[in-house]
Amino acid sequence: MLEGLLIGLQTALSMQNLLMVIGGCLIGTFIGMLPGLGPMSIIAIMIPVAISMGDPSAALILLAGVYYGAIFGGSTSSILLNAPGVAGTVASSFDGYPMAKQGKAGKALTIAAVASFAGGTIGALLLMVFAPALSSVALLFHSAEYFALMVVGLSAIAAFAGTGQVAKAMLMTTLGLIMATVGEGALFNLPRFTMGIMDLQSGFGFITLAMAMFALPEALFLVLSPKTTQQGDGEAIKDLRITGTEARAIAPVIGRQSVQGFFIGVLPGAGATIASFLGYAVERNIAPKHEQEEFGKGSIKGLAAPETANNAACTGSFVPLLTLGIPGSGTTAILLGALIALNVTPGPRLMIDQPEVFWAVIMSMFIGNLVLLVLNLPLIPYIAKVLSVPRTYLIPFILFFTLMGAYIGQNNATELLLLVGFGVCATALRFADYPLAPLLIGFILGGMLEDNFSRSMQLFDGPSFIWERPITLGLLVLAVLLVVLPSYRARRARLRMRGVADGD
Amino acid sequence: MALDRWIALVLLSICLAYGYTAWFTMDSGLAPFMKRNPIWPSTFPKVLSVLGVIASCIILFGLEKSAEKTAEIDYRRLGDYHLGQALLLLALMVVYALCLRPVGFLLSTTGFLFLGGAILGERKWYILMPVAVCAALVVWYLVQQVLGIYMRPLPGFWGA
Numbered sequence: 197m198l199e200g201l202l203i204g205l206q207t208a209l210s211m212q213n214l215l216m217v218i219g220g221c222l223i224g225t226f227i228g229m230l231p232g233l234g235p236m237s238i239i240a241i242m243i244p245v246a247i248s249m250g251d252p253s254a255a256l257i258l259l260a261g262v263y264y265g266a267i268f269g270g271s272t273s274s275i276l277l278n279a280p281g282v283a284g285t286v287a288s289s290f291d292g293y294p295m296a297k298q299g300k301a302g303k304a305l306t307i308a309a310v311a312s313f314a315g316g317t318i319g320a321l322l323l324m325v326f327a328p329a330l331s332s333v334a335l336l337f338h339s340a341e342y343f344a345l346m347v348v349g350l351s352a353i354a355a356f357a358g359t360g361q362v363a364k365a366m367l368m369t370t371l372g373l374i375m376a377t378v379g380e381g382a383l384f385n386l387p388r389f390t391m392g393i394m395d396l397q398s399g400f401g402f403i404t405l406a407m408a409m410f411a412l413p414e415a416l417f418l419v420l421s422p423k424t425t426q427q428g429d430g431e432a433i434k435d436l437r438i439t440g441t442e443a444r445a446i447a448p449v450i451g452r453q454s455v456q457g458f459f460i461g462v463l464p465g466a467g468a469t470i471a472s473f474l475g476y477a478v479e480r481n482i483a484p485k486h487e488q489e490e491f492g493k494g495s496i497k498g499l500a501a502p503e504t505a506n507n508a509a510c511t512g513s514f515v516p517l518l519t520l521g522i523p524g525s526g527t528t529a530i531l532l533g534a535l536i537a538l539n540v541t542p543g544p545r546l547m548i549d550q551p552e553v554f555w556a557v558i559m560s561m562f563i564g565n566l567v568l569l570v571l572n573l574p575l576i577p578y579i580a581k582v583l584s585v586p587r588t589y590l591i592p593f594i595l596f597f598t599l600m601g602a603y604i605g606q607n608n609a610t611e612l613l614l615l616v617g618f619g620v621c622a623t624a625l626r627f628a629d630y631p632l633a634p635l636l637i638g639f640i641l642g643g644m645l646e647d648n649f650s651r652s653m654q655l656f657d658g659p660s661f662i663w664e665r666p667i668t669l670g671l672l673v674l675a676v677l678l679v680v681l682p683s684y685r686a687r688r689a690r691l692r693m694r695g696v697a698d699g700d
Numbered sequence: 701m702a703l704d705r706w707i708a709l710v711l712l713s714i715c716l717a718y719g720y721t722a723w724f725t726m727d728s729g730l731a732p733f734m735k736r737n738p739i740w741p742s743t744f745p746k747v748l749s750v751l752g753v754i755a756s757c758i759i760l761f762g763l764e765k766s767a768e769k770t771a772e773i774d775y776r777r778l779g780d781y782h783l784g785q786a787l788l789l790l791a792l793m794v795v796y797a798l799c800l801r802p803v804g805f806l807l808s809t810t811g812f813l814f815l816g817g818a819i820l821g822e823r824k825w826y827i828l829m830p831v832a833v834c835a836a837l838v839v840w841y842l843v844q845q846v847l848g849i850y851m852r853p854l855p856g857f858w859g860a
Contacts, residue, residue, distance in 0.1 A: 248849065363764045364704070367711060367755035374718055374748050384741040389721065419789060419820070420781040589831065592816025595793060596809065600839065603800070604849055612797030616790060627775040628704035646744045653739040683764055 197328060200547070204555025207253050208563055216258040217560050221567045224265020229273045229582055230590065235266035236526045236633070237411035241597050243403050243534045244604040252538040253553050257560040259531055260514075264316060264564045267468065267510055268572060269579075271308045271503055276301060276580060284468030284506040287476045291491065291498035298494055302436040307496055308503045309573045310438070311450055315504035316565040318454035319461070319511030323518075324558055326462075327547075331519040334544035340652040340661040342520075344671035346645045348678070349464040349522045353634050355678040356463075356470065362683055364630050369638040375400055376642020395610050402533045404602045404615050405639060409632045410526070411598040412619030417626075418591055436573065438496075446500040449479055457505030461512025464524035468506040468513075475505030511561060518542055518554060522641065526633030529640045703775055708759035715756055719749030788819045804854040809836035 207213060220242075227238045242262050246255035270285040275292035288308065295304040337345070354365035378389045379399025390396040453475045460471040479501035480491045491498040516524045521543035523529035535542055540553055547554045572579070602615045622632055652661040663669055722745035730740060758764055792815055799808040813832035822828050843849050 363755050363758040367708070367752065367759060370715075370748055370752040370755055371711065374715070374745070374752060377745050377748070381741070386741050388726070388741055388745070389718070416786050416789075419786045420778075420783065586822070588817045588820040588822035589828075591789075591820055592813045593835070595789060595816060596812060596835075596839075599793060599796060600843070604843060607849065609797050609800050612800070613794065616793050616797065620790065624703075625707065628702075628707050630704065630707065649744060650739045653743070654737070656738075658738050 197324075200551050200555045201324075201559070203552050204557075204559040207552045207556035208257065208559035212251075213254055213257050213556065213560065214563070216254050217261045217563050218567050218571065220258045220261020221265040221268075221564055221572060224262040224267075225269035225272070225568070225572050225579055226265075226582060228266030228269025229579065230269075230594075234270070234410065234414065235263050236406070236530060237414055237598075238262055238266045239527060239530050239534075240403060240406040240411055241601045243406070243530065243537075244601050246534055247537050248604070250538070252535065252540045252550070253556040255534065255538055256531070256540075256553065256557050259534060260557060260560055261564045261567070263510060263527060263531075264312075264507070264561075264568060265572070267506060268309070268312055268568050271312070271506075272305060272576060272580065273583065275304045275308060275499075277583065284472050284509075285502070286469070287472040287502035288499060288506075290476065290502075291493070291495050294492070294494035295496075295499065300494070303438055303442075303496075304499060305576055306436045306438050306573065307442075307446065307499050309569055309576075311446065311453075311500040311503035312507040313565045313569040314450045315454045315457060315507035316511055316568075317562060318451075319458045319508035320558060320561040320565070322455070322458045322508075323511055323515055323561070327515055327519050327554075327558075330515065331544040331547050334520050337544075337667075338652070338665070339648040339655070340665050340668045341671065343645060343648040343652055344668040344675070345520060346522055346641055346648070348671050348675045349516070349524060350634075350638060350641065350645075351675040351678045352464040353524075353637060355682055361629075361631065362679060365634045366679065368625075368630055368632065368634040372635040372638025372640075373642040373645065375405070375635075376639050377646070381643070381646065395608075400614070400639070401602070401606050401611055402537075402640065404606070404611050405618060406530050406533070406636060407598050407602050408615050408618030409622045409636050411594070411601075412615065413623040413626050413632070415591060415594045415598065416619070416623050418587065418594075442496055446496055449497050449500045450504045453479070453501050453504035454508045457508030458512040460505070461509030462515045462524070464516060464522065467525040468509040471509035471512075472502035472506040475501040507565075514557070514561075518546060518557070519544060521546075521644070523637060526636055529633070529637040533640050705760055705762070708756045712753060712756035712760060715749055715752035718745065719753065722746045722749050785819055789816060792816060792819065801852065802855065805840050805851040806836050806853045807855065809839065 208217075223242070224235070224238060227241075228235060239259055239262055242259060246258050249255050249258070267284060271288045271292065274285045274289035275296050278289050278293040292304045292308065295301065350369050351366075354362055354369060376399070378396055380387045380397055387397055456478065457468075457471040457475055460474060461467060476491075476498060479497055480488060483491070483497060487495065487497065510527075513523075513525050513528050516522045517528040517532060521532070521541065523532045532542060540546070540550060599612055599615065602611050603609070625632060653659060655661070656664065661668060662672060722742045726742040726745070727735075727740060734740065792812060796808055796812045799811075810832045813835055814828055817828045817832070840851065840853055844851055844853075
């Protein structure tokens with residue numbers, strides 16, 4: 197492990213990669229602050245840049261930096277404008293915005309930065325401990341277990357989608373899987389579902405799809421409803437200092453939420469949003485009575501809790517990606533797509549085959565968090581000026597970068613038409629409250645899922661691997677339970693509300 | 701019928717068409733030796749089509765009750781929003797996609813950024829124009845020179 201650490205440190209501290217971290221964090225903060233642009237859109241826009249660099253460590257370091265920066269930038273706009281750019285920072289606006297209204301915006305931003313730093317750093321430490329352990333277990337897995345594990349991941353995403361949303365999330369996942377079967381698969385050398393169209397021979401472009409699912413609908417929403425784009429009043433942010441008493445008050449909160457957030461982040465489908473809301477709720481419940489009343493009116497604990505938890509969860513979501521090659525969230529799914537394009541296969545072999553990639557990413561997490569604290573915090577008053585860019589300039593540029601991202605990747609103008617078409621469909625899906633992340637995760641996992649499924653079918657000459665391998669069976673039963681249980685519990689709760697007696 | 705159920709109906713028909721291909725037409729071209737394989741190219745799509753049909757039926761028939769909540773934008777009042785601007789921008793994106801090759805990157809990008817701003821209501825042409833031109837030049841330089849991806853800068857008949 198020590199050897200790995202040193203390799204990672206050596207890679208991460210090279211001049212080029214340091215610039216990548218710093219650049220990534222700055223770009224992420226800059227764009228993440230714009231309301232309506234989440235980390236997924238930003239990473240999707242940055243992917244062509246990362247891929248054309250050719251060096252997988254540098255690319256992943258850049259994208260990870262963008263990811264942290266975006267989360268940090270998102271909390272800045274929640275605090276200053278009450279307009280979270282990212283779902284994971286909605287909980288930060290509960291107490292951050294009241295603090296800003298009381299004229300303590302500088303203090304709120306510092307607390308957010310310190311909490312993010314601590315959450316990210318402790319999360320990265322936990323990642324260093326857990327990822328190697330998990331990948332040594334994962335090396336024992338066969339294709340049958342991989343198949344089952346991916347099914348569990350996909351159903352967990354559906355299960356965590358929320359009440360009344362399970363079927364929608366399931367449908368979106370299936371649609372993603374269906375889209376992944378279009379084109380020529382590696383296993384059969386046979387074009388499938390191309391309808392004779394040559395452009396579909398190689399399947400749908402993943403960057404195009406990612407842009408169409410996230411960046412374009414968000415931009416269209418900004419156009420449709422200008423109310424969501426509030427303008428910053430350009431007021432100076434001062435007094436970034438926090439006192440010793442305040443630091444002592446938030447320290448235990450940060451400690452608890454780093455660990456809790458990390459483990460929530462590891463779960464597929466949970467991620468930063470759930471971690472931040474849960475962190476907020478837990479801290480409010482265990483706070484002393486007089487402090488509980490402060491929550492929602494500008495409590496520093498109420499700000500520190502979600503900020504720590506969402507950053508720790510972001511780090512936690514790297515665990516399944518790096519050790520199993522299974523992304524648990526939309527963002528890590530996009531990262532996985534970028535890695536595959538760079539000829540790196542994340543999974544248990546990553547640590548052995550390409551230790552420099554694995555450890556460099558972990559090391560760059562520490563550096564990235566440090567950059568956010570040391571470099572971005574003092575610059576925040578200046579970066580926040582971006583909030584006063586008028587939307588007449590902002591929106592054409594967002595659309596232009598979306599188009600460029602899809603074009604650079606494929607160098608094909610047809611891809612742009614596909615982008616617009618899918619973007620319109622995705623916007624309609626968002627109107628009807630369909631979750632879009634499961635579609636992209638299904639699309640990215642689809643190829644791997646089918647490969648592993650086919651391999652086990654061939655090894656066992658039929659579907660008997662399902663009941664012959666106990667781990668596979670156990671995982672598949674878990675997957676079914678994950679999907680069925682929430683709807684069953686919701687039904688029981690509804691029956692009880694109506695006063696109908698339970699069966700048991 | 702609510703929008704989400706209309707969409708479920710559309711997706712159901714997609715799944716049915718997909719399933720029809722997978723179950724009935726796809727295997728006809730399969731080589732005889734492939735038929736001895738436990739797995740066919742159509743096996744996985746068959747499973748998917750069944751899953752998709754089940755999920756879309758659950759939504760279509762409203763079997764899963766969900767709490768009524770207002771989305772960010774209420775599609776029932778779409779007319780109240782800036783729908784015209786959004787549609788114009790989408791049309792502009794399509795035009796941009798069609799123009800990029802024949803007209804060249806610099807001209808089409810400048811036009812896109814300029815018209816995009818104009819559609820959204822910007823009337824200070826003396827700021828909008830230089831911003832659009834500079835942005836097009838900078839991005840072209842970055843993509844062509846730094847990333848090394850070729851993009852034709854000017855229309856073909858100008859010899860570029």
